[in-house]
Each structure stands twice: as C-alpha cells, then as structure tokens.
Amino acid sequence: MNLDHDLRRAFTRKPAPPGLAGRVLARLEPRVIVPAATASLSPSPDRRAVRWLGAAAAIAVVAIGGERYYRQQETVAEAARVQQAAAARVQHDVRLALQIAGEKLAVVQRRLQEPNR
Amino acid sequence: MKITIAMWLCLLVGPASALAQGARLQLDHLDRLASEAAQSVNIAIDPAMLKLASAFLKAEGEQAALKAMLAEVKGIYVRSLEFERQNAYTSDDVNRVREQLTAPGWARLVTVDSKRDGELVEIYSWRQGTESGGLAILVVEPMELTVVNIVGPLDLTKLALLQGNFGIPRLPVDAPPAGRED
Numbered sequence: 001m002n003l004d005h006d007l008r009r010a011f012t013r014k015p016a017p018p019g020l021a022g023r024v025l026a027r028l029e030p031r032v033i034v035p036a037a038t039a040s041l042s043p044s045p046d047r048r049a050v051r052w053l054g055a056a057a058a059i060a061v062v063a064i065g066g067e068r069y070y071r072q073q074e075t076v077a078e079a080a081r082v083q084q085a086a087a088a089r090v091q092h093d094v095r096l097a098l099q100i101a102g103e104k105l106a107v108v109q110r111r112l113q114e115p116n117r
Numbered sequence: 118m119k120i121t122i123a124m125w126l127c128l129l130v131g132p133a134s135a136l137a138q139g140a141r142l143q144l145d146h147l148d149r150l151a152s153e154a155a156q157s158v159n160i161a162i163d164p165a166m167l168k169l170a171s172a173f174l175k176a177e178g179e180q181a182a183l184k185a186m187l188a189e190v191k192g193i194y195v196r197s198l199e200f201e202r203q204n205a206y207t208s209d210d211v212n213r214v215r216e217q218l219t220a221p222g223w224a225r226l227v228t229v230d231s232k233r234d235g236e237l238v239e240i241y242s243w244r245q246g247t248e249s250g251g252l253a254i255l256v257v258e259p260m261e262l263t264v265v266n267i268v269g270p271l272d273l274t275k276l277a278l279l280q281g282n283f284g285i286p287r288l289p290v291d292a293p294p295a296g297r298e299d
Contacts, residue, residue, distance in 0.1 A: 083169065090170035093160045094187065097195045100158065101265045101276070104254045108238050111229040 140243035140251025142217050142266045146210065147196045150262070153205050160195035167192070190269035197263040206262050211255075214264055215239075218253060226273070235259045240273075252276070 043051075151157040162170075167187050174184040198206070218225070218241050227240040236258050243251035249270055256263040 084173055086166075087169050087173035090162055090166045091174070091183075093162055094167075094170060094183070094193060096158065097160045097162070097193045097265065097267075098276075100195055100197055100263065101252075101254055101267070104238060104256050104263060104265065105240070105273075105276070107236075107256070108227055108229050108240060111231065111238070112227070 139222070140253075140266070140268045141192060142194065142214060142253060142264065144194060144196045144214065144264055144266070146213055147198065147206075147262070147264070150198050150206055150210065153200065154198040155201045156197075156199040158195055158197040160193060162193040164191050186271065190267060190271055192266075192268035194266040194268070195264070197265075198261065200260045200262075203259045205260070210262065211257055214255060218255070222250075223253070242273075243268075 148159070151159065167190060171184050171187040174180040174187070176184060200206070217223075218239075222243050222245075223241045224244055225239060225241050227238070229236070229238040231237075237256070239253075239255045241253040241255070242249050243253070251269060252265070252267040252271055252273075254263070254265040
C-alpha cells in the first residue's frame, strides 16, 4: 500500500515554483544558437587564409608545371627542327655527290662507247 | 731506349692506321686549292651524318632507293675544283691521291686517258675479299680536279640501280677491268 501511495503522491500535478519560467528564459537569452550548417560555411579568418593560400599554391604549381612542360615541348620541337634541317643538308650533299659521281661516270661511259679514235 | 720504343711504335701503328683508313682517301691536301678555284665542292659525310640523313628519308619511291643505298654506305667524300686557268694545281696534288690508290686493296677498274683533251678519268674499287668496299673516281682535266670517294659496299652495279635519279645516267656496269688510253 505504501508503494501505491508514494506513486500517487509523486505523480500528483503540482504547480511550478513561481518565477521558474522567467529564470529559464533568462538563462537562455544570452546564448546565440547557430545552426550547424551555417557554422561550417563561415570558417574562422585563419582557416580562410589557409584555404586561399592552398588554392594559390595549387594554381602556382599548375602554372609553373605547365610553363615548364611548354618549354620542354618547345625544346624538343626545336631539336627536331634542327635535326631535320641537318638531315636535309646531308641529303642535299649526298645527292650532289651522287650527281658529280654520275656525271664523271657518264664521261667514262661516253669515252668507252666512242669508236676507236 | 725511348727512341727505339718510338720507332717500334711507328712501325707497328703506322701500317695499322693505314689499314684502318681502308677505302677512305685522305683529301685534305686539296683544301688549299679551294681558294684558287672558281667553283669548289667539298663534301664530307661520315657514318653519323649518313644515319641522320637516312632517318628522315621515306621508305617509298626515289627516297627508298637512296635510303637503301645509304644503309650500306659508310662515308661519302668529294672534292671538286674548277679553275679559271690551267695549271692551278700541281702534279703533286694529283699524285698524292693516286699514291693512296696504289695501296693494297684498291683495284683500278677503268682508265680513260685522253691526251687530245688532256683529260684523265680513273675509277677504282676497294676490295674486301671478293666484296666491294668502296669506290674512287679521279678526274684530272686542265682546269678541273675532282675526286669522289664512296666508302662502303657500293659498286658500279649498285650505283646503276640509282640510274635516272640524282643525275646519274645509265652506267657501264660491265666495264672492262683494264684501262683504255687514247
């Protein structure tokens, strides 16, 4: 019976102590409740600077790498052009040499084909 | 003692370098005549240059024939000097070339000696066993001196394969082995 009695007394509706609502509100007012999503979009100034620096570094790396790649490609192309020009010069010399050889052999051929002089 | 060693070195190295020279003629002594010549051609193409030239040739048409030829040739050397007057060169200039062509390995294929025109043309072949290892053409005219030296297995037969190209006419492939003189 005591237990039943105690439970009834515990669950009996009682009016809140006077001033409770005021005290609760007073403790809540100074706090600014910031939604979680808003907090992630507005980092601290230090973190923002770090991110900008990171982005700038990435852009610099890409720019320097691109410039070096372009220069390397240009060097390779220039070397190929020089090599091709040298090859063309040698080909010209080979043709000239063969032409001279051919002309001289033609002289021999002509002389050999002439009737006895 | 040092002199003896030097003499032995000369005796040993001298012939070795001569053999190493092979089918290549030394034509540097003709360079001094270039300044006196009205027209001069000086071509010296070594194996590296031939390889470079060959690399940029296409494997079709006229270029294919040249490419195949260059694959075997080890060097092309030409000195051609045309003068405006006679006796611009000396007989010593000619003899220094001909002396090299009397070395073992060289065989004279053709001689055309025209006393009337004062023209001498000689064709020599460098033999490595039964194979041809080079070609030399010597042309001596009153106002012209030309030496063509092709090092490598290029004989008249192979040169004939290029006939019609590069100004090479039909060639006497079955040229008589000995010379003919007017």
